[in-house]
Amino acid sequence: MSITEILFWFLTALALLSALMVVFSKNPVHSVLWLIAVFFAISGHYIILNAQFLAIVNLIVYAGAIMVLFLFVIMLMNLNAETEPQKNRWLWWAGTIAGGSLMLVIIAALKNTENQMAQIKGGDIGLIQNLGKVLFNDYVLPFEISSVLFLSAMVGAVVIGKKD
């Protein structure tokens, strides 16, 4: 077992465990922290797949900006574990079983597919240089339009969150 594989399994285990902890944590702040752990694990996977740019962006945007936003909101509202009494056990089981069966069904559907290899080390399409070329050659218009999206989201967030 090579070092890459060890790393792969480690990151996988970390992602799954952290994801479960996101769901089962009583305290929302803990959930946020576990989610950050998930994002780190996923970024690690990106690095293994030699998608360095995405790994960094993932960390900056998700783990950095978005989760901080979440934390801010949680702290603003002063939420803690007692605010969410889980009364309906039936709904809890139903949700768990539904989610589990969704996973089982999809896995069962895909387990017999032709097994191809994803290139892990090597391959340089994930480098900033190459992605930048493609982005600014072929996708420059969507990229610019996404700035308009951001602007409108910003305005929207301000309008919605305004106190009146």
Added chain:
Amino acid sequence: MTKLTYLIPLFPLIGFLVNGLGRRVLPKSFSGAFGSLTVLASFILSVLIFMEVRVDGFTAQQIRLFSFINTASLNIPFAFQIDQLSSLFLLIITGVGFLIHVYSTAYMSNEGSDHYARYFAYLNLFVFSMLLLVLGANYVIMFIGWEGVGLCSYLLIGYWFKNGDYNNAAKKAFVMNRIGDLGFLLAVFWMIGQFGTTNFSDIFPRANDTAPAVLTGITLLLFVGATGKSAQIPLYTWLPDAMAGPTPVSALIHAATMVTAGIYMIARSNILYTLAPVTPSIVAVIGLATSILAATIAIQQNDIKKVLAYSTVSQLGLMFLGLGVGAYTGAVFHVMTHAFFKALLFLGAGSVIHAMHHEQDIRNMGGLKKHLPVTHLTFLIGCIAIAGIPPFSGFFSKDEILMGAFAHSPVLYFIGTFSALLTAFYMFRLYAMTFLGTFRGTHEQEHHLHESPAAITIPLVILALLAVVAGFLGIPEVFAKDAHWLQHFLAPVFADSTARQEAHAISHNTEYAMMGGTVLAILVIMFYALKKFGAYTKTGEEASGFAKLLANKWYVDEIYEAVISRPLRGLSVFFNNVIERSAIDGIVNGTGKFIQYSSRQLRWLQSGQVGSYILIMVVATVVFFIIQIFGK
């Protein structure tokens, strides 16, 4: 002149529309006068057309107004046919109809103005339908009129709709007629299937090449229609009940015109009946049986209108006998004379009822002779005419039918004569109990006895004159050669049938002997009846034995009740209780209950909680995945 034929039914239709739509605003004087005038206008036109038709060598004319049903394989025009037969009926309908309209203006004067207008609207609609019936150049147009008169009969019998019994009588008439009409309708369908047309002028020439079985079927079905409309066994029971309507209605619809529609129809289709092997015998036998049955019942009836109603049924039976034995002219002749004297008798009865303040039981009458002189005289003329005493009209027409029956079979003749004798008996019983003897009603009634107004007596007098002289239109050959004007007149209509009938020459001596014997017997019975019932006093005892059987009308209504109505009702109850309640209601209510129940269950799905919605979405996604991936 025949170009204007369409105006004849149009005038009463206008009268119907004006009176019917304006019944709330029109004053009584207007609606009565307008209703009568429209019929008078039709009568004048009918006379003008008759003048044209009576010329020798007139051939039947079709007047095509527009296309009524027009498909690739079937073309039914809305067309009228003018020939000797329809022209004669036009005269009877509009003439008698006009007199009865005039009579009604006085007879119905106690009604409120909107009901008065409604009455005249119905009456005009009836005249319109009847004219359509006799004018139609094909069976479909005839059927429209046929149904129309049935409807008007229903409406007018139930004219006093606040009385439940009257409504039941109206419904009975309608249902009985419907049974007959179904036969007519099936015959029309059969004709369309067989000939591809319903035009008289197309069907009759082809009858000769048609299989006898088909002709028998068609004619029998047509005869079923006739038994309904013309009150023959087994569908006659509605006619006596139809006396619930106002008396002029009984005179017009249930004596003079509508009930003769069956005779008209068979006379119109005479060639079919002549060619059909079995049907004429059936027609004759049923006519004769009806005649005897109704005559016997009439003997024991005490309601003045019921006696006349059974008398009508009996006379109609005689007409069918005439049709059955091939004496078509005689039957039509009797239709005409019967229209005069029976309308006269009904109107006279109406005058009596009017004077007696709606008392109809002849046991409570008597001695009206001196109070109602005009009515008395005209009624007496009517009685003599219907009894068949020469030289009044009934003698000639009845004699012609009976002679036709004799030519066919002496048995028919003797039974028919017996019916004629019964006629004389019950008519003079009726006359004697009403007008002779002493008054048996209350003092109050006696105090108010009065002769009816001119609008009532003038039609009586006119009809009485007609009842006296109409017979001379058909003087039999024994008395004078070629004096039978009507036979001459109608010859073109019945030409084909006459050509196919074997001539039965009856020697003049035989004929004289039979006539003399019959008249003598009638006179004897007349005097016997006058003597027996002239001094009638109320005894209060119930009829017994055979008389009771007759008074209860042979229990025919009860038999129908037991044989047809009760099983049907039982079946209906069964359907109602079992099929309707359990099965159909069960399905309907079950559907409702199931939807209610399932809705109540499904309501939990719409909790309004986002979580449950997402859950359902996920479950559905899983299911779709399963179906999509593993369902193949």
Added chain:
Amino acid sequence: MPINYYIFLAVALFSIGVMGVLTRRNAIIVFMCIELMLNAVNLLLVAFSKMHHATALAGDAATMVGAEAQLFVFFIMVVAAAEVSVGLAIIVMMYRNIHSVDINFLNRLKH
């Protein structure tokens, strides 16, 4: 690495996200679970991009096949960031109105 591993990992993460959405009632946690699902998809996209790249490399050493998928992930992140800012604003407004972030109180849809 076989692509199946990545598929199973992504499906597992996605399902955990679904489970979280279904079981938790805290709107913020639900929101976070949605982010988790988005990331699972992102991971799958990157894995597939590398798979296709590996296949294409066999024919052409200078190919850029697969770069689009990674750009796609990039755009998803852009949109997700915008979505989170608006979504959190909505949650804040909801908290301000009903003083709770429990989605079971959001049952106005029933009426």
